[in-house]
Amino acid sequence: MTKVEQIEKAFALAKERYASIGVDVDRAIQSLRQVAISVHCWQGDDVAGFEATDVALGSGLAVTGNYPGRARNADELRSDLQLAYSLIPGRHRLNLHALYGEFSGQVDRDEIDVTHFQGWIDWARSEEVKLDFNPSYFSHEKADDGFTLSHSDSGVRQFWIDHGIACRKIAAAMGGAQGTPCVNNFWVPDGYKDSPACRKAPRERLAASLDEIFDEVIDTDKLLDAVECKLFGIGSESYVVGSHEFYLGYAISRNKTLCLDAGHFHPTEVISDKISSVLMYVPELLLHVSRGVRWDSDHVVTFSDELQAIMQEIVRGQYLDRVHIGLDFFDASINRVAAWVIGTRNALKALLAALLEPTETLQRAEREGDYTTRLALMEEQKMMPLGAVWDQFCLMSDVPVGADWLQNVRQYESDVLSQRNDQSAVV
Template sequence: MNKNELIKKAYELAKEQYAALGVDTDAAMKKMGELAISLHCWQTDDVSGTENPDGQLSGGIQATGNYPGKARNIAEITADLEKVMSLLPGKQRVNVHALYGDFSDGMVDRDAISVKQFQGWIDWCKKMGIGMDFNGSFFSHPKADSGFTLSSKDEEVRKFWVEHLKRSREIANEIGKQLGTPCVLNTWIPDGSKDTPVDRNGMRAQLTKSLDEGFATEYPKENMKDAVESKVFGIGAESMTVGSHDYYLGYAIKNNKLICLDNGHFHPTEVVGDKISSCLQFVDEVLLHVTRPIRWDSDHVVTLNEEVQLIASEIVRNDFMKRVNVGLDFFDASINRIGAYVVGTRAAQKAFLIAMLEPTKTLVELEEAGQNFERLAMLEELKTMPFAAVWDYYCLQEGVPTGADYIAEIQQYEKDVLSNR
């Protein structure tokens, strides 16, 4: 019996076991079609970008490690992404930062960028049949060296970044228009103070003024959606960040924007999975940046841990799939970057499939009946259900490597492509 036959046989046995709990495994795999994970282009090159690849990364961001073979231009970035996508089941999108434009016709500063610098990305997405998301880049730039961008009290600096926000939104609108799927435009700034500030209110008033100006133009939601992202601290902004979670949640609710929840942007005891249903009481949609923080917002490769599982479970249990936009955000320069993508994305996908294999109706009935021992027992038993058999069969159906077979493919890609860079 070959490996594929063994996978099919194991799946049939797992299907029966899940059916005994009232779970339809075929329906769960079909539901995975509703999930499209946005792959962050910056894992290919450690957030170097194409604007100034040899520039110094700044803004509270740090990619550690020097693994060989990082992408050096858009052609290599897209080639790497194509390889990644060939090893993943399900649907993906691509998430691009503004510092990843095509500047082959000459350098264009961030307050002057247009769709011209990103038309190549749009054309590539058309070829791949995928959607595209976008981000303004408010870091790694001389006008961000002070530590303040949209919240700056220097009017020249503030206006520069407001214009960058406006240009980013124009580009996002055109991306969504051309691709026929909404582009999520995420706005994150590194603004904050290394030491204890006095005029916190003044900084936040400046940020509000800037956001109001930058968001003044309304674009069709079928083309683009605005999201705002908080952070608890950054390198050089340890004492206070202007765009805190409280600030942005209030701004998003008041102005009908998406709130971006990055699970690396909170204190260690805060769990993003618990925030999803709270935020969706008051905003239409949320954006997720799924990562793995270790001690600080170090953006490690996503693994299948309890926090990621809770995020997926909360979305599936509450039928939030159409209200949550799922993206990844990590940058590990210490290991094979293609491998990082595949391990991290598959981990997130596994969390969602596990959530879709949960007998939620039964668990809620136990909860509402006050049968908390039974609820706990059921949740514990689910942890050792034969999920791997369903996952392998799902990958087999999707025509991608099953189990650990992708490792050899990535090793071959490193030998044939990455080692020659």
């Protein structure tokens, strides 16, 4: 029996098992096919970007490791992404940061425009990849003191306001070119290392700055504005201006998309518990699926309990049409392409597991107060043949099954990544 025959036989048996508990496997796979994960560009180059500047990564961000093969320019990054996409089932998006434009010479953040991203737009069209975007409020001399949009200096604040306005125009152009909204996410690292004497004033300035940025009404068929909260960061351990409460209130009052990052809360908090609450009051939700280890460390996403809980909440609440799933991790200690593949495939596996739950049966037992059945079925579900369905989904998507994809990455590392000199600047 060939490997393909083994996979198909196991899948046929798995369908019977799932059918016995009222789950339609074909329907689950069809639902999964419709989901596009927004893959983050910054895993491929350690959040360095392509600006003509020597400013080091800052504003509380840190990447550890020195694995060879970091992408040094847009063409290398696109090549790496193409390999990653070819090893991930389904068709997915790309999440770009503003510092990844293709600049000829030094272009400051308040001067960027769509021409600096036309190469990405053209590439995305040819690859049938949809784009999302982010202003870059970090790794810049005007962010060295820890403040940007909430800065007490009106000149510095205006510089970052202008950057935000420019990014909205770029994102809207992307959305118009691809015929689907570009999600433009604002994360601002502003905060104090030690206890502030005034928490109020920076938050008032941040709100006013955001209001100025969002003043121009742009068609939501082209652009979705998102705002991202955080509990603390390196250098802002005691106070972050854009806290969860700040951005929750801002998103509700301004009708914006709220971004929840899995690493941006206290280690005892989980974003899976927040999804159904915030979606009662905000129109849409953006998720940055990450894995914090003891702090907001952005480890590669694994098939963890919390990852599964996040996807369960999305499916159980019927939120797939209101939640944008993005990834956010960066690890330079392992092959960067492999990190993309591992993290994205795990996100899809967890979503498939949620789609294969007997959701109606579980919720009916809960409504009837039969918590015994609810717990029993939830636990039995953990031993259902998810792997057989996942393997078939990969086979149907014409991507490697199991760990076979690793051979492609190793060959690419030998042929391409090993030839890069990480110490040299290539433009």
